[in-house]
Amino acid sequence: xxxxxxxxxxEDGVVQCLAxxxxxxxxxxxxGKCGVRENQDGxxxxxxxxxxxxxxxxxxxxxxxxxxxxGTTSFSIATMGCNLTCQFCQNADIAQWPxxxxxxxxxxAMSPEQIVAQALAQGCQxxxxxxxxxxxxxxxxxxxARLAREKGLLTVFVSNGFMGPNLIDEVAPVLDxxxxxxxxxxxxxxxxxxxxxxxxxxxxxxxxxEKGVMVEVTTLVIPGLNDDLSDLAAMxxxxxxxxxxxxxxxxxxxxxxxxxxxxxxxxxATLDAAWQIGKDAGLFHVYTGNISNGREDTxxxxxxxxxxxxxxYTTDNYxxxxxxxxxxxxxxxxxx
Numbered sequence: 183x184x185x186x187x188x189x190x191x192x193e194d195g196v197v198q199c200l201a202x203x204x205x206x207x208x209x210x211x212x213x214g215k216c217g218v219r220e221n222q223d224g225x226x227x228x229x230x231x232x233x234x235x236x237x238x239x240x241x242x243x244x245x246x247x248x249x250x251x252x253g254t255t256s257f258s259i260a261t262m263g264c265n266l267t268c269q270f271c272q273n274a275d276i277a278q279w280p281x282x283x284x285x286x287x288x289x290x291a292m293s294p295e296q297i298v299a300q301a302l303a304q305g306c307q308x309x310x311x312x313x314x315x316x317x318x319x320x321x322x323x324x325x326x327a328r329l330a331r332e333k334g335l336l337t338v339f340v341s342n343g344f345m346g347p348n349l350i351d352e353v354a355p356v357l358d359x360x361x362x363x364x365x366x367x368x369x370x371x372x373x374x375x376x377x378x379x380x381x382x383x384x385x386x387x388x389x390x391x392e393k394g395v396m397v398e399v400t401t402l403v404i405p406g407l408n409d410d411l412s413d414l415a416a417m418x419x420x421x422x423x424x425x426x427x428x429x430x431x432x433x434x435x436x437x438x439x440x441x442x443x444x445x446x447x448x449x450x451a452t453l454d455a456a457w458q459i460g461k462d463a464g465l466f467h468v469y470t471g472n473i474s475n476g477r478e479d480t481x482x483x484x485x486x487x488x489x490x491x492x493x494x495y496t497t498d499n500y501x502x503x504x505x506x507x508x509x510x511x512x513x514x515x516x517x518x
Contacts, residue, residue, distance in 0.1 A: 183222070183227040183228070183229065183231070184227060184228050184231040184232075184321055185225060185226070185227055185228075186199065186201070186219055186226040186227055186228045186321060187201075187320065187321055187324070187352070188200040188201045188320065188346065188348055188349055188352065189201075189226040191224065192207065194209075195209070195210045195221070195223070195224040196208065196209050196210070196221070197221045197224065197225070197226040199214050199219050199226060200346045200348050200349070201219070201265075201317055201318065201320055201345065201346055201349050202216070202265040202317045202318070202344055202345050202346055202349070203344045203345060203346055203378070203379065203382035203386075204265060204344075204378075205346065206219075208220070208221040208226060209221060210222075210223060210224060213280075214265075215265055215281070215377075216263045216264060216265045216280065216281070216315075216318040217262075217263055217279075217280030217281040217282075218230045218261070218262060218263035218280045218287065218318050218319070219318065228319065228321050228322075229280070229287050230261035230262055230263055230280075230287055230289065230318070230319050230322070231319070231321050231322050232289075232291045232292060232293060232322065233261050233262065233287050233288070233289030233290070233291070234259050234260070234261055234289050234290050234291075234292040234297070234322075235260055235261055235262050235276050235288060235289040235290070235314075236258070236259060236260040236276065236313050237257070237258070237259050237290070237292065237297070237300065238257075238258050238259075239255050239256075239257055239258070239304050239306060240255065240256055240258045240310065240312075241253075241254075241255060241256075241495035242254050242255065242256045242307075242308060242310075242338075243492065243495050243497065244495065245310060245312060245338060245340050245361045246361060246398070246400065246432050246434075246469070246471060247338060247359055247361050247398055248398065248430055248432075248467070248469065248478070248480060248490070248492075248516075249359075249396065249398060249430055249467070249480070249514070249515055249516025249517070249518075250308070250336065250338065250358065250359040250396060250516055250517045251307050251308065251336070251517060251518065252480075252490050252492075252497045252499055252518075253496075253497035253499055254306070254307040254308065255304070255305065255306045255307070256306055256307070256308040256309065256310040256338060257297070257300060257301035257304055257306040257308070257309045257310070258309075258310040258312045258313065259292070259297060259309065259310070259311060259312070259313075259326075260273075260276065260311070260312060260313035260314045260319075261287075261289060261314060261318075261319040261322065262276050262277075262279050262280050262287050262288065262289060262314065263277065263279075263280045263287075263314055263315065263318040263319065264277035264278060264314050264315040264318060264342070265315055265317055265318055265342070265344055265378075266315065266342050266344060266376045266377055266378050267281070267376065267377040268342075268365070268375060268376045268377075268440070269375050269376075269440055269441045269442040270375070270402065270404065270436070270438075270439050270440055270441075270442040271439065271440045272439045272440070273313050273314060274439075274440040276313065276314055277313075277314045277315065294322065294325040294326040294328075294329050295329065297309065297326050298326060298329050298330050298333055298335065301330070301335055302333060302335070306335070307335065307336060308335055308336035308337060308338055308358070308359075309326060309327070309330050309335055309336075309337050309338065310337075310338040310339075310340060311323045311326075311337070311338065311339055311340065312338070312339075312340035313340075315341060315342055315344075316339050316340070316341055317341065317342075317344070317345045317349060320349060320352075320353070323337075323339075323353070324352065324353060324356070327353065327356040327357060328356050330356075331356050336358040336359065336517065337356060337357055337358055337359075338357075338358065338359045338360065338361070339353070339357060339359075339360040339361075339362075340360070340361050341360055341361070341362050341363070342362070342363050342365070342376075342378070342383070343362040343363060343364070343382075343383040343386045343387060344378045344379075344382055344383055344386075345382075345386055347385070347386070347389060350386060350389050350390055350393060351393070354390065354393035354394065354395055357395050358395070358396060358517060359395065359396040359397070359398070359517060360390060360395050360396070360397050360398070361397075361398045361399070361400055361432070362383070362386070362387055362390070362397060362398075362399055362400070363383075363399075363400050363401070363402070364383060364384075364387065364399050364400070364401050364417060364421075365383075365401065365402065365408065366380070366401075366407070366408035366413070366417075367380065367408070367413045367414070367416050367417040367420070368380065368408065368413060369381070371407060371408055375407065375442070384420065384424070387399065387421075387424075387425055388424050388425055391425050391426065391429070396515075396516060396517050397425065397429060398429070398430040398431075398432060399421055399425075399429060399430065399431050399432065400431075400432040400433075400434055401414075401417065401431070401432070401433055401434065401456075402434045402435075402436050403433055403434065403435065403436060403448045403452060403453060403456055404436045404442070404445070404448070405436065405445045405446060405447075405448055405449070405452070406445055407445075409448070409452050409456075411455060411456075411459065414455075414456050414459050415459050415462075415463065418431065418459050418460045418462075418463035418465060419463050421460075421463070421465060422463045422464045422465050427463075427464045427465055427466050427483075428466050428467070428483075428515035429465065429467075429515075430465075430466075430467040430468075430469065430515070431460050431465055431467070431468050431469070432469045432470075432471055433453050433456045433457060433460070433468065433469065433470045433471070434470075434471045434472040435447055435448040435453060435470070435471070435472040435473040435476075436448045436472075437472070448473075450473065453470040453473060453476075454470070456470075457469075457470050457477055466483035466515065467480060467481075467483070467515065478492040479491050479492055480492075480514070482507035482509060482510060482512050482514065483512070484507065484510050484512040485507060485509045485510040485512070487500075487507050487508060487509035487510065488500060489501060489507055489508070489514055501514070501518065504518035505517075505518040
């Protein structure tokens with residue numbers, strides 16, 4: 183166990199966690215909604231600091247991140263736990279395990295030093311905190327990110343964005359990139375299907391970009407739930423207007439998962455319509471993924487020159503100068 187950061191003591195031994203936007207008030211011997219942050223005699227502790235449940239080398243495009251050193255690999259780690267309860271979670275066996283189980287949390291003991299050493303040994307250019315929600319294991323993520331920066335590695339969050347503003351302030355100086363889920367543009371959807379709220383996610387997306395983090399957004403398009411074209415248009419306008427038109431938007435095909443099995447996969451026509459909505463909103467980079475022959479190439483938004491071609495996780499980078507269009511020299515959003 184390790185003392186948690188981002189918390190404050192209240193009366194009667196109650197501790198308020200400030201890591202995520204639930205701001206749980208945790209009574210002694212109780213846990214927050216995530217199941218991994220626990221009040222032990224008036225001290226909030228993390229139950230997962232060194233309990234790594236996944237440690238894998240992934241293509242950076244798998245996150246998905248298309249604008250952070252395309253074609254490289256990222257050492258990807260996770261612990262058990264999440265602060266959301268998404269009915270369509272593809273990693274529910276590890277993300278939601280702690281809220282349904284007591285006792286010791288599974289995982290391999292790995293220190294920040296060991297994580298960074300493995301990333302370097304595997305030839306990775308970055309470390310990704312992914313698969314579950316890095317907000318709930320922020321202590322491990324922060325310590326690892328600080329050490330990674332010293333060793334020349336980039337760091338990445340793959341997040342649901344439902345974090346407290348103090349967490350963003352704390353992590354932004356050592357966080358290079360993030361892919362954040364914008365799951366829908368409806369408060370009702372977030373309450374019913376995720377156990378969360380939309381407004382904090384919107385504010386955090388803007389805050390992360392303002393803090394200098396390279397942000398890409400992903401929306402899993404679910405038939406009949408968040409695929410209303412007017413809602414997608416409002417989402418695209420928000421990304422373009424509030425985050426900036428350079429913000430990449432990934433539109434991902436839904437496949438039945440976890441408890442949401444009452445509908446089929448997303449029709450290609452829906453993804454194509456959503457892609458056009460994004461372009462009509464002025465977004466420079468819109469992608470469709472989790473589908474064969476998706477729209478995954480990166481083009482210059484000024485001259486439409488092909489900049490990065492993708493076939494699965496294979497990339498061809500045509501930039502002759504990092505971050506610049508090889509045709510007109512326009513700066514392409516990202517880290518190259």
